[in-house]
Amino acid sequence: MPELPEVETVRAGLEPRLVGRRLERVEILDPRLTRPVEPAGVAAELEGERVAALGRRGKYLIVRFESRRVLLIHLRMTGQLLYANGDSPLAEDAHRRAVVRLDDGSDVIYRDVRRFGTWQLLEPDELDQYLAERLGGEPLIRAFTSKRLAEALAGRRAPVKAVLLDQRRVAGVGNIYADEALWRAGIHPLRPAAELEADEVAALRRGIRAALRAGIARRGATLSNYRTSDGSRGTMQEEFKVYGRACQPCERCGTPVEKIRAAGRGTWYCPLCQPRSPAP
DNA sequence: TTGGCGTCCTGGAGGC
DNA sequence: TGCCTCCAGGACGCCA
Numbered sequence A: 001m002p003e004l005p006e007v008e009t010v011r012a013g014l015e016p017r018l019v020g021r022r023l024e025r026v027e028i029l030d031p032r033l034t035r036p037v038e039p040a041g042v043a044a045e046l047e048g049e050r051v052a053a054l055g056r057r058g059k060y061l062i063v064r065f066e067s068r069r070v071l072l073i074h075l076r077m078t079g080q081l082l083y084a085n086g087d088s089p090l091a092e093d094a095h096r097r098a099v100v101r102l103d104d105g106s107d108v109i110y111r112d113v114r115r116f117g118t119w120q121l122l123e124p125d126e127l128d129q130y131l132a133e134r135l136g137g138e139p140l141i142r143a144f145t146s147k148r149l150a151e152a153l154a155g156r157r158a159p160v161k162a163v164l165l166d167q168r169r170v171a172g173v174g175n176i177y178a179d180e181a182l183w184r185a186g187i188h189p190l191r192p193a194a195e196l197e198a199d200e201v202a203a204l205r206r207g208i209r210a211a212l213r214a215g216i217a218r219r220g221a222t223l224s225n226y227r228t229s230d231g232s233r234g235t236m237q238e239e240f241k242v243y244g245r246a247c248q249p250c251e252r253c254g255t256p257v258e259k260i261r262a263a264g265r266g267t268w269y270c271p272l273c274q275p276r277s278p279a280p
Numbered sequence B: 001t002t003g004g005c006g007t008c009c010t011g012g013a014g015g016c
Numbered sequence C: 001t002g003c004c005t006c007c008a009g010g011a012c013g014c015c016a
Helices: A004-018 A039-046 A127-134 A146-153 A161-167 A175-185 A198-217
Strands: A023-028 A051-057 A060-065 A070-074 A079-084 A096-102 A107-114 A117-124 A258-262 A265-269
Touching: A004 A051, A004 A060, A004 A079, A004 A198, A023 A039, A039 A117, A051 A070, A060 A096, A070 A079, A070 A127, A107 A146, A117 A127, A117 A146, A146 A198, A161 A265, A175 A265
Parallel strands: none
Antiparallel strands: A023 A096, A051 A060, A060 A070, A070 A117, A079 A107, A096 A107, A258 A265
């Protein structure tokens, strides 16, 4: 499940390969990818565009063209962007959803087993509003302060885990890094968000940033489908503190990690380090 | 306005 | 061995 660290790893891997290159041929093989716009129309619009920059906001990859138009890519659950120079074993892959031939003869292949991913071609004036309507604070920039996080949590009776998964509150955090951040902060995932004290919000901010930075440093977490742009696996899954570790001892206190359901998602936490009620 | 649930989608695991 | 059911989850729409 690509979250912020995985998307950032893909972005960093593709940036030197893509920037400055012209899209010579674009094949979109899955009509779902560009819904509601016809894929043939999007492909035709993309051909001839030259890449000016490759950015990221939350879990979105932002391909900026010299024309100032933007291709917004979301990998959702199982999307992969793979760079191939020469013969690729993916040539006959059943899960290829799009193939982009660059003007140096190399390919960028979009693969997506569950077909949730999306490609959207936006005009220059559409991007800012599109992202502003969907995304909250970017957690790794200086402006993501404890005050900003407290504002995102304020008035929310929902479990803090659910609020962290809401991209309109905090951009880029998904199920894995929400659990890891809450463990680092010592906060139970079912605590109502608005009940967190100021010191807990500060700890949560530090936990979010530390978990995401660890993920980037390890090139993301490969549980099943995620791969970097060169097809290799991330190693963050070897560093998980709680995610997917039910019944295994907590690294801090040795208490077995428990699994519950929060916000409709599998959720792992340490019942001792992350008490249901805050310490008096 | 808020929170919870269903939907989309497919591969893999487990049970029979 | 083959079939069936359940589970995984990001974003979005719908409903209470």
